[in-house]
Amino acid sequence: MARWEELPDYEQTYLAGMKLPEFKEIPWTPAKPLAESRIALISTAGIERKSDKPYPFFSGEYRMIPTDVDPGDLVMSHLSPNFDRTGFQQDINVVIPLERLRELEEEGVIGSMARFHYAFMGGSRPEDMEPHVPELAKLLRGDEVDTVLLCPV
């Protein structure tokens, strides 16, 4: 999210009119110490491997990203034309910081990186993503992930 005053008028108008979700409760779970945590990244940038099926229009599906993925194998097929692509084209870490997280693992700042990370196409409705979440939660548990960092685009 950019600074409000730096957004052009048309973007301010658009964002100001968006309906915000309402939450009935606020769940809270204290996190394990970072140095003991196994961490996964979940992006909403609509990124996928070239061999993957691109996201169907408005799909709530997710795509798996191996932790050792070749950056040259990642593409972006997000539906929206309204956010920057040039950063991702220069460096995937500005969207999904796999290399930065690996460095923190090597330094002992975090316990470990998950074997797999995931991406959604953030232009879809949350209710279309929700049916996929239990499956994703099982995959994260199978990978012994303690903490997930959500990386919206």
Added chain:
Amino acid sequence: MWVPFELGRPFGAPNNPEFQTRVLKALLSTLEAENGPVLADFDEDAPVSSAASDGDESAWACPIELKAPPPQADGDASVLEHALLQEIGQLRPWYELSVEQRSRTTVGVSSLDIEGNARYITAFLGDVWPDSPAEDLSQSVALKHAFEDLRAWYFESVMAQPGQATATSKQIVDWFWHETTAGAILQQLDKVCRESDDEVMQHLAGYLLLPRAVTGSVGDGSDGRANAEFGANRSFGV
């Protein structure tokens, strides 16, 4: 955690590991809170190029003088295709250099090569729309993928040229949409789709091709939701 960066760059700045790490560590630090919810601000702006920080957005220009002027909106499809392929030929050495320098490309959403994408897109400006190039893709999805690859190909080409280090994303976007034949053709395609009888193509034009920076369209802010709602319970043949 709120960050002040441009949309599309949640970790601030490409090719700046130190800054990206600061953002990531700030995000991780929110996990150390004993009570929640936690709402944190990362208040440090992303580093910008010297030209952009001086506010001199005119300092950057694509060094390549494109031979074909942007075609008129009522241009003939075959003429437009020729102009687009000619422009792609001019930029190709820079795209190849980009791939060589970065050992990667984000082009590859579509199954077509760049010339195939150019031909597929411009064919929609003719009298008969082309079939989808893939059996398992609808016309509209294939068109969106072709658009994604064409735009990525141009962006990567221009960013490989000398002087690209001072270019902001806005300058690159402005160049693409207002100074290239590709941008002019896509604006014409948007018009064709809007005027068609095809509901999905109309929607593609309304939300998914041209950025609001080009259309100036704002609506009341509900269009993001309307956009997603449009996709509910529809099959697009993917």
